Amino acid sequence: MENNTASPKNILKNPPVQIILFGIVLCLIQVLSMNGVISSSFAFALGNTLIYAVMAIGFCLLLGYSGLASLGTAGFIGIGTYAVYYIMQENGYPLFLAFLVTLGISLGLGVVVGFISLRIEGIYLAILTLGLSEIIRNVLMAIKPTIKLELANSRLFGIQMNDRVAYFLIVIIYCLLMWVTSNLINSPTGRAMVAMKNSTSAAQAMGISLMKFRLMAFVIATVYAALGGLLYMVYVRNLTTSSSLLLTLTTSLNILGAVIIGGSKSLWGTFVGTFIIYGIQSMFLSRIPFFVKNPAFITMVTGVLIVVVVMFFPGGIAQIASNISASFKKRKLAGAAAAAEEKKGEE
Amino acid sequence: MENTNLILDEDEVLRVKDLSINFGGLKAVDNLSFSIKKNQVFGLIGPNGAGKTTCFNCITQFYRPTTGSVLFRTKNGNVEELVGQNVHDIIKKGLVRTFQNVELIPELSVMENVLLGAHVDFKSSLFAQALKLPKARKEEQEFRERTMDVLEFMGIADYANSLCSGLPYGVRKKVEMARTLLCDPKLIIFDEPAAGLNDVETDELTLHIRQIMEKYQCSIFLVEHDMGLVMNVCDRICAISFGKFLAEGTPAEIQKNKLVQEAYLGEEG
Numbered sequence: 001m002e003n004n005t006a007s008p009k010n011i012l013k014n015p016p017v018q019i020i021l022f023g024i025v026l027c028l029i030q031v032l033s034m035n036g037v038i039s040s041s042f043a044f045a046l047g048n049t050l051i052y053a054v055m056a057i058g059f060c061l062l063l064g065y066s067g068l069a070s071l072g073t074a075g076f077i078g079i080g081t082y083a084v085y086y087i088m089q090e091n092g093y094p095l096f097l098a099f100l101v102t103l104g105i106s107l108g109l110g111v112v113v114g115f116i117s118l119r120i121e122g123i124y125l126a127i128l129t130l131g132l133s134e135i136i137r138n139v140l141m142a143i144k145p146t147i148k149l150e151l152a153n154s155r156l157f158g159i160q161m162n163d164r165v166a167y168f169l170i171v172i173i174y175c176l177l178m179w180v181t182s183n184l185i186n187s188p189t190g191r192a193m194v195a196m197k198n199s200t201s202a203a204q205a206m207g208i209s210l211m212k213f214r215l216m217a218f219v220i221a222t223v224y225a226a227l228g229g230l231l232y233m234v235y236v237r238n239l240t241t242s243s244s245l246l247l248t249l250t251t252s253l254n255i256l257g258a259v260i261i262g263g264s265k266s267l268w269g270t271f272v273g274t275f276i277i278y279g280i281q282s283m284f285l286s287r288i289p290f291f292v293k294n295p296a297f298i299t300m301v302t303g304v305l306i307v308v309v310v311m312f313f314p315g316g317i318a319q320i321a322s323n324i325s326a327s328f329k330k331r332k333l334a335g336a337a338a339a340a341e342e343k344k345g346e347e
Numbered sequence: 348m349e350n351t352n353l354i355l356d357e358d359e360v361l362r363v364k365d366l367s368i369n370f371g372g373l374k375a376v377d378n379l380s381f382s383i384k385k386n387q388v389f390g391l392i393g394p395n396g397a398g399k400t401t402c403f404n405c406i407t408q409f410y411r412p413t414t415g416s417v418l419f420r421t422k423n424g425n426v427e428e429l430v431g432q433n434v435h436d437i438i439k440k441g442l443v444r445t446f447q448n449v450e451l452i453p454e455l456s457v458m459e460n461v462l463l464g465a466h467v468d469f470k471s472s473l474f475a476q477a478l479k480l481p482k483a484r485k486e487e488q489e490f491r492e493r494t495m496d497v498l499e500f501m502g503i504a505d506y507a508n509s510l511c512s513g514l515p516y517g518v519r520k521k522v523e524m525a526r527t528l529l530c531d532p533k534l535i536i537f538d539e540p541a542a543g544l545n546d547v548e549t550d551e552l553t554l555h556i557r558q559i560m561e562k563y564q565c566s567i568f569l570v571e572h573d574m575g576l577v578m579n580v581c582d583r584i585c586a587i588s589f590g591k592f593l594a595e596g597t598p599a600e601i602q603k604n605k606l607v608q609e610a611y612l613g614e615e616g
Contacts, residue, residue: 183479184473207436209433
């Protein structure tokens with residue numbers, strides 16, 4: 001409803017406004033932590049969560065809108081991290097170039113991998129992409145098991161990227177991708193993706209080429225994952241591929257979990273899902289002495305949360321939110337009906 | 348592909364010639380030939396399992412026919428052989444279809460479902476859509492207005508913003524019909540449009556089919572079991588049984604045809 005945007009309530013319903021407001025809140029948290037109101041480790045953990053949220057947006061488009069399950073996210077993250085290392089650390093070029101290279105490689109790789117693997121569907125696609133992702137990880141590990149980006153080499157437009165500056169970069173990229181993706185979802189492309197997820201025959205009869213739109217969704221998810229890898233490297237600045245879980249199946253599964261918990265067809269839900277899987281443990285649970293002593297219980301809490309959501313709210317957090325707003329509307333309507341009845345009675 | 352025989356008569360829209368398809372040993376469609384003229388409602392009838400839907404699927408390339416040819420006069424007036432083309436390219440020629448068991452997208456609203464029918468006409472690039480450039484915005488707005496006209500024409504404008512999953516069957520059938528109207532069709536294929544409708548809805552449908560033909564200046568090709576509807580709405584009818592051609596003619600001729608009667612009622616004595 002773009003016709004009546006006058007009232008403030010309608011402005012708040014406008015996706016770009018929501019995204020900008022959210023971005024401002026995220027930036028404020030960092031500003032508060034600079035002033036010592038919020039602990040800096042809390043803000044750091046939030047930035048880390050946002051990186052996974054970037055990857056999850058792409059996966060949301062792939063799984064929730066196009067109905068394709070891939071377990072290859074981790075491998076594509078690796079592309080981003082290593083691109084940063086080789087461009088910035090080894091050759092001393094600025095972040096902007098690393099950004100372009102990551103974009104280029106992930107686009108190309110997404111097209112090639114997608115072209116090979118998208119002929120098969122469902123669980124087989126998941127297994128195939130898992131295999132490909134493991135190949136990428138092992139190749140990267142063979143090239144260099146540990147990569148480290150020194151702060152002196154991390155610059156964007158002449159600004160040194162310490163983790164506070166990098167945090168703002170993450171927020172900007174996250175908001176930008178949220179905006180682009182929400183535009184796509186409401187465009188003919190998004191409709192075509194949902195159509196092909198629900199009925200391949202109807203989609204084809206309406207002129208939607210399955211291969212084209214599957215490939216498109218896959219490439220977008222690949223690019224987002226690689227950008228996530230790039231941000232990770234700029235933010236955390238070192239990665240030991242052999243011991244870190246970042247490039248393993250765990251990450252792919254966590255992102256799958258985040259998208260499902262959030263509600264696979266909701267971009268905001270995706271953030272909440274990522275927050276539950278990555279944010280809660282690093283930002284809250286790891287502060288409670290009990291969990292610090294017994295870190296295994298942290299994973300357990302996340303596990304229980306996942307089970308509860310999947311069992312009672314198969315539509316994810318987004319479903320809970322829409323249930324609540326529906327019940328509010330109902331109450332409002334009932335209230336209005338009662339008021340009208342009363343009025344009638346008075347007359 | 349042969350390009351030598353791409354000739355249709357001036358008033359022909361579709362010509363099916365010697366069409367056959369085998370599934371294993373079964374000949375689902377066997378040497379079938381017929382042709383559909385401009386602004387004509389053409390019916391395909393036959394007992395259950397006669398191969399009617401299979402015939403539709405062969406024309407729209409969901410199945411690859413074993414032999415035979417399907418000539419079609421496209422939107423821009425050229426005659427093209429459809430056999431061998433991609434399924435998703437068929438609608439671009441001006442040939443669009445519905446499905447026997449209503450293939451709507453439950454996760455999309457009525458408006459969005461019908462907009463899918465205009466999918467091939469959206470010209471703005473992925474880039475323009477992602478950044479919501481004015482061009483993409485304007486295009487979307489235009490198509491939404493056109494969709495609204497179609498919804499009003501079909502009498503379902505009130506449902507524009509409701510999700511398809513919760514709608515009554517009759518409305519869903521109308522939504523699917525509406526979806527075929529946005530692409531400037533030359534031939535619309537309806538697969539059992541009256542299945543599951545009550546008598547009132549069927550009468551309304553009869554009216555709608557003639558209205559669609561007149562308003563959009565297209566031909567309509569339908570498969571139907573409801574003989575009342577077929578006899579009322581069709582200009583010409585082709586009857587088949589076990590994939591084989593039985594008879595073709597006006598509704599009155601078909602009603603009188605001995606072969607058709609036998610196929611439906613079984614041979615006498």
